[in-house]
Amino acid sequence: MKPINVGILGLGTVGGGTAKVLKKNAAEIERRTGRQIRQFMAADKRSDLDTHDMFLPETTLTDDAFAVVSHPEIDIVVELIGGTGIAKELILKAIENGKHVVTANKKLLAECGNEIFAAAEEKNVTVMFEAAVAGGIPIIKTLREGLAANRIQWIAGIINGTSNFILSEMREKGSSFAEVLAEAQRLGYAEADPTFDIEGHDAGHKITIMASLAFGIPLNFSKCYLEGISKLDAKDIKYAEELGYRLKLLGITRRTESGIELRVHPTLIPEKRLLASVNGVMNAVWVHADMVGSTLHYGAGAGELATASAVVADIVDLSRMITSDNADRVPHLAFQPSKVCDTPVLPMDEVKSGYYLRIQAADQSGVLADIANILAKEKISIEALTQKGVIQSEQTAEIVILTHTTQEKHIKAAIAAIEQLPNIHAPVVMIRMESFHINN
Numbered sequence: 407m408k409p410i411n412v413g414i415l416g417l418g419t420v421g422g423g424t425a426k427v428l429k430k431n432a433a434e435i436e437r438r439t440g441r442q443i444r445q446f447m448a449a450d451k452r453s454d455l456d457t458h459d460m461f462l463p464e465t466t467l468t469d470d471a472f473a474v475v476s477h478p479e480i481d482i483v484v485e486l487i488g489g490t491g492i493a494k495e496l497i498l499k500a501i502e503n504g505k506h507v508v509t510a511n512k513k514l515l516a517e518c519g520n521e522i523f524a525a526a527e528e529k530n531v532t533v534m535f536e537a538a539v540a541g542g543i544p545i546i547k548t549l550r551e552g553l554a555a556n557r558i559q560w561i562a563g564i565i566n567g568t569s570n571f572i573l574s575e576m577r578e579k580g581s582s583f584a585e586v587l588a589e590a591q592r593l594g595y596a597e598a599d600p601t602f603d604i605e606g607h608d609a610g611h612k613i614t615i616m617a618s619l620a621f622g623i624p625l626n627f628s629k630c631y632l633e634g635i636s637k638l639d640a641k642d643i644k645y646a647e648e649l650g651y652r653l654k655l656l657g658i659t660r661r662t663e664s665g666i667e668l669r670v671h672p673t674l675i676p677e678k679r680l681l682a683s684v685n686g687v688m689n690a691v692w693v694h695a696d697m698v699g700s701t702l703h704y705g706a707g708a709g710e711l712a713t714a715s716a717v718v719a720d721i722v723d724l725s726r727m728i729t730s731d732n733a734d735r736v737p738h739l740a741f742q743p744s745k746v747c748d749t750p751v752l753p754m755d756e757v758k759s760g761y762y763l764r765i766q767a768a769d770q771s772g773v774l775a776d777i778a779n780i781l782a783k784e785k786i787s788i789e790a791l792t793q794k795g796v797i798q799s800e801q802t803a804e805i806v807i808l809t810h811t812t813q814e815k816h817i818k819a820a821i822a823a824i825e826q827l828p829n830i831h832a833p834v835v836m837i838r839m840e841s842f843h844i845n846n
């Protein structure tokens with residue numbers, strides 16, 4: 407069979423890794439595909455790259471990425487530049503030229519994917535993106551194909567390794583967020599500008615993509631609630647642990663009767679849940695679906711070869727479907743484009759969750775009764791309540807309350823009222839809590 411010619415745009419960590427995997431495992435891959443996957447061209451601005459482990463003798467390196475997307479011999483363009491600028495232009499140009507595309511660009515797909523997939527359908531080509539979510543974990547294929555018999559109910563994922571590393575270290579060492587972030591930067595786990603990872607944007611892109619695949623809805627990143635980990639206090643991790651909970655940055659999406667929940671925020675989960683044991687830079691995605699029940703998918707969420715493994719799997723899939731018509735391929739968002747429904751994404755006020763509250767209050771009679779009255783007025787039921795200690799010099803007590811499930815608007819109203827009480831000395835700390843009972 408005719409070889410499939412691949413052109414890689416960007417030979418950074420993932421692009422270089424992809425070239426290495428294609429070269430190192432060429433024979434094994436060909437045993438699977440029945441045809442050669444040939445690295446035909448690659449584009450990178452750097453002319454001094456060591457491509458010894460990457461290229462075949464016939465591979466051409468250029469600094470002009472547009473030459474790759476327009477080359478008549480290229481079948482598949484692999485975009486590994488990232489971002490929504492030149493990468494978007496290149497992908498749209500490749501599609502216009504009738505090329506299939508593989509990308510790891512979660513930001514581009516979460517923010518502009520509706521436009522990109524529409525362009526691809528128009529041109530009868532496919533855009534594959536396994537590497538965009540959770541690196542080496544084949545979660546896109548799982549959601550699109552493996553779980554195709556199911557009505558998916560919810561997904562909860564640890565999908566940002568940097569944040570998970572920071573929270574794991576804060577818990578183990580009792581260190582502050584700032585101390586652990588500095589350590590993560592020293593080790594190369596966190597970027598010099600870590601905003602994208604620690605403020606939930608990266609996880610937001612990933613959960614947005616998974617929500618579309620799970621529920622057959624358009625990509626809705628602008629409606630995804632984002633709250634990061636930078637304001638967390640190691641004290642709350644310790645208190646929650648004493649109550650049997652672990653703190654994780656989760657991406658959560660859930661189908662409810664009134665709409666879709668789509669959110670990223672620090673979340674307390676019972677320590678007995680498997681997700682609570684996912685530590686360090688590892689990722690895990692928990693999917694709950696009506697027929698199969700719960701499945702948990704664990705692995706490396708980043709890294710040169712783990713992410714390249716996902717990119718190459720997409721190239722292999724494309725090589726098998728390249729001669730078919732779009733109508734016979736797996737749809738981009740798992741459901742037929744005409745059946746994608748614009749189910750509303752719920753505003754955060756409508757989302758239901760349990761809550762952890764830490765309240766700093768004067769250590770005197772009646773304070774607890776006032777707090778309990780406010781919670782009762784908002785119909786919020788208390789699951790557990792404990793006083794963590796008294797700061798003698800300030801005559802202040804720290805009260806920790808866990809609530810049963812309630813709507814976010816009620817907890818917000820209760821917190822506002824508690825903060826108005828004369829004996830409350832600091833803003834109330836609030837962390838969402840999910841038990842993940844499987845009948846949710």
Ligand code: HSE
Nearest residue numbers: 565566567568707708
């Ligand atoms: N920066 C991401 C993380 C990996 O920390 O998990 C790429 O999405």
